[in-house]
Amino acid sequence: MTAIAHRYEFVYLFDVTNGNPNGDPDAGNLPRLDPETNRGLVTDVALKRKIRNFVTLDKDGGPGYAIYMQEKAVLNFQHEKAWKALDIPADAKDGYKKLPKDEAKAREITGWMCANFFDVRTFGAVMTTGVNAGQVRGPVQLGFATSVEPVLPLEISITRMAVTTAEEAEKQSGDNRTMGRKHILPYGLYRAHGFVSAKLAERTGFSDDDLQLLWQALINMFEHDRSAARGEMAARKLIVFEHDNAMGNAPAHRLFDTVQVTRAKPEEDGPARSFADYTVKVDAEALPQGVSVREYL
Amino acid sequence: MAFGVKLLVWGERACFTRPEMKVERVSYDVITPSAARGILEAIHWKPAIRWHIDRIHVLKPIRFESIRRNEVGGKLSPASVAKAMKAGSTAGLATYVDEDRQQRAATVLRDVHYLIEAHFQLTGRAGPDDSVGKHLDIFNRRARKGQCFHAPCLGVREFPASFELLEEGALPPAPAAGVELDKDLGWMLHDIDFDDGMTPHFFRACMKNGVIEVPPWQGAEVKA
Numbered sequence: 021m022t023a024i025a026h027r028y029e030f031v032y033l034f035d036v037t038n039g040n041p042n043g044d045p046d047a048g049n050l051p052r053l054d055p056e057t058n059r060g061l062v063t064d065v066a067l068k069r070k071i072r073n074f075v076t077l078d079k080d081g082g083p084g085y086a087i088y089m090q091e092k093a094v095l096n097f098q099h100e101k102a103w104k105a106l107d108i109p110a111d112a113k114d115g116y117k118k119l120p121k122d123e124a125k126a127r128e129i130t131g132w133m134c135a136n137f138f139d140v141r142t143f144g145a146v147m148t149t150g151v152n153a154g155q156v157r158g159p160v161q162l163g164f165a166t167s168v169e170p171v172l173p174l175e176i177s178i179t180r181m182a183v184t185t186a187e188e189a190e191k192q193s194g195d196n197r198t199m200g201r202k203h204i205l206p207y208g209l210y211r212a213h214g215f216v217s218a219k220l221a222e223r224t225g226f227s228d229d230d231l232q233l234l235w236q237a238l239i240n241m242f243e244h245d246r247s248a249a250r251g252e253m254a255a256r257k258l259i260v261f262e263h264d265n266a267m268g269n270a271p272a273h274r275l276f277d278t279v280q281v282t283r284a285k286p287e288e289d290g291p292a293r294s295f296a297d298y299t300v301k302v303d304a305e306a307l308p309q310g311v312s313v314r315e316y317l
Numbered sequence: 318m319a320f321g322v323k324l325l326v327w328g329e330r331a332c333f334t335r336p337e338m339k340v341e342r343v344s345y346d347v348i349t350p351s352a353a354r355g356i357l358e359a360i361h362w363k364p365a366i367r368w369h370i371d372r373i374h375v376l377k378p379i380r381f382e383s384i385r386r387n388e389v390g391g392k393l394s395p396a397s398v399a400k401a402m403k404a405g406s407t408a409g410l411a412t413y414v415d416e417d418r419q420q421r422a423a424t425v426l427r428d429v430h431y432l433i434e435a436h437f438q439l440t441g442r443a444g445p446d447d448s449v450g451k452h453l454d455i456f457n458r459r460a461r462k463g464q465c466f467h468a469p470c471l472g473v474r475e476f477p478a479s480f481e482l483l484e485e486g487a488l489p490p491a492p493a494a495g496v497e498l499d500k501d502l503g504w505m506l507h508d509i510d511f512d513d514g515m516t517p518h519f520f521r522a523c524m525k526n527g528v529i530e531v532p533p534w535q536g537a538e539v540k541a
Binding site for chain 2: 044054065271274
């Protein structure tokens, strides 16, 4: 596979309606908040997880598109398939002690991982191969997604008409009702920034096809990530900057600055409740030479 | 120094992990020389040169924030990859996130802005056509245009770094209000010695008037 020849940056906008885009384990699964600004956060790893899941569904583990970091729920049926095809037990971790001292061998292993696993080729992976500090750095890098405006998490109490244990039922003398909680954001528009390095792509073999698949994943991944917690999430805009050169032609922050997200009706100061409340403008005029912009969504 | 460079770097968050608190990561108060070197290398590096950090200017107040994430504990073993290669199949070669999940907090820096002053030296691997001028030109040209080999980051890759070249002769920006100008930052990682079995080297970091003087890599103040 030939690696991509251009550097890319992208601005990715997605929104959530009546859902929790990314729970904070530190705060009882409340949506993540930046305590200084009250803006919502979605971590880079949360987005990467969804990209991996999309590729798993789309490519179904086809040759070259296996996913190394698996979520079990998605994997189970794949596991079964593998069971039927070839009976290979998962390796125990004892092989860890035998690091290949031989650099060529280590490189071969890393190369094979990159060729076979989409997520290793894209995001990199820590492998204990002793070469290059034992890790593959992938070409695709994502920052935290931040909401465009402060968000307000709501706590919704819900009831369940059943209990889990017999003791609980006894305690309630047959009432069998329990209360639960859901944390949602009525609405939040999030903005994430991403980077694709052509030079690191050279090393992992991240190709133009892979890049297209990445865009596809970003556009469609929320369609396959429905759950009770998430509410309605949707990708809204994917704005990609292509440098006509592998090293790039402009600082990334200057390109990101050309994308302005503002309120559609600034004179109305009510809370935003839909994407229609926002306007997204890309100032193509301000782009430096040698950089082109494309809107995928 | 005739071939010094000055680079402004900034970002919303940063995590320069203290080696003694790396499971639940806690960042140093400021960028380490090692992380600063990584940023310069993301812009330009060849085996013929080695970057040396001279000074670090701290331009924004030191503030922290905590983030807890689901992470994976294990690493991939080469032996299992070798086995899969032999079998010619990726079946069974996967890490199940649910089985190896760890929730880890990270105490990271907020809203950082630094000026890195550095120079480089030619190494033993420099060929006949490697001159100081050539590499300096490449670096300055790239930094001026915002070019980079890969996007530089502030300690970890999820915190991208924005950068800008401070042209020769230009005055460094003044520290923002609220920067504690004089502070003893204690022992801090200088860099890792990759030639010597990855031995970490430490130095006593002191901020004087907002500037940390970084001792030379082979200096007596740097302890392994």
